[in-house]
Amino acid sequence: MVQLVAALVLAMAVAAPARAEVRLEGPLVQGGLVVGTTPPGAKVSLDGRPVRVSDEGRFLLGFGRDAADQSELKVTAKDSATETLTLAVTRRDWKIQRIDGLPPRKVTPPPEDLERIAAERELIVAVRRGDSEEPFFEEGFAWPLIGTITGIFGSQRILNGTPRSPHAGVDIAASTGTPVRAAATGTVALVHAGMLLTGKTVMIDHGHGLTSVYIHMHTIAVAAGHRVEQGDIIGTVGMTGRATGPHLHWGVSLFDVALDPELLVGPMPSAGQSGQRR
Secondary structure (H helix, E strand, O other): OOOOOOOEEEOOOOOOOOOOOEEEEOOOEOOOEEEEEOOOOOEEEEOOEEEOOOOOOEEEEEOOOOOOOEEEEEEEOOOOOEEEEEEEOEOOOOOEEEEOOOOHHHOOOOHHHHHHHHHHHHHHHHHHOOOOOOOHHHHOOEOOOOOEEEEOOOOEEEEOOEEOOOOOOEEEEOOOOOEEEOOOOEEEEEEEEEEOOOEEEEEEEOOOOEEEEEEEEOEEOOOOOOEEOOOOEEEEOEOOOOOOOOEEEEEEEEOOEEEOOHHHHOOOOOOOOOOEOO
16 A cells, blocks of 8 residues: 555653554545554544454544544553544645536436435445455555546536535546456445446445445446455446446545545556556
8 A cells, every 4th residue: 555654653662651552554634544553452543433443453544535634543552551643634635627507407417316316325325334344455455447547536516606526536537348457355345237327336345444436337247245356357447327438437435434546556557557556
């Protein structure tokens, strides 16, 4: 995993009050995922919310597009030694596009579609509520395909004066039929043959509430419940659902917090190079 911020190490000092030992790796920025390590058996919370810790002491912290400037991390070791850290989260500038004069039907879905959109969205939300134990995320992430980035995380359109939801992933343009690979090891948590907005959709559970989603696909090559390894083909690029051209939308979330996939894998490699990151 790309380490954009130096690891933070806190150790117990001689003659100082007992403290829990904590190590954080990853970007403390809006849209960033941070992997923490603490002695096994410790309890961790972020801004008062409990965080799952693996048997080896690994845990995840996610900071959304609009995360506050500061968060409070509390770690309590098995011997009750406690460390409370104030984490400074770096703000980012986001691409905002304003488009006015659009016909209303281009901005708001017709009433007959709203119920279906809500029901399909709930399927995705339900997967993101999961908190599975296996820390598959430890193996790292890779680009699911090599192509041209046409949409970036955090960008937003304001249509006829109404803000739309910020873009919650990365769009990668490629020819229809181009293989799409699992960005990381995990369990296939959702396969849908045709959502109204996202078309053919796959979600993978990477453990501890971390999931990835792959949408607008032309074909799907996996089934729900199957384990996939990083790099396994899970389908092909398409333009199903509401898409104006063949591309893959790839998103990563920690529970309901959307993260910037590019921060996990670094710049898009050129054709012929592997996008794998460890």
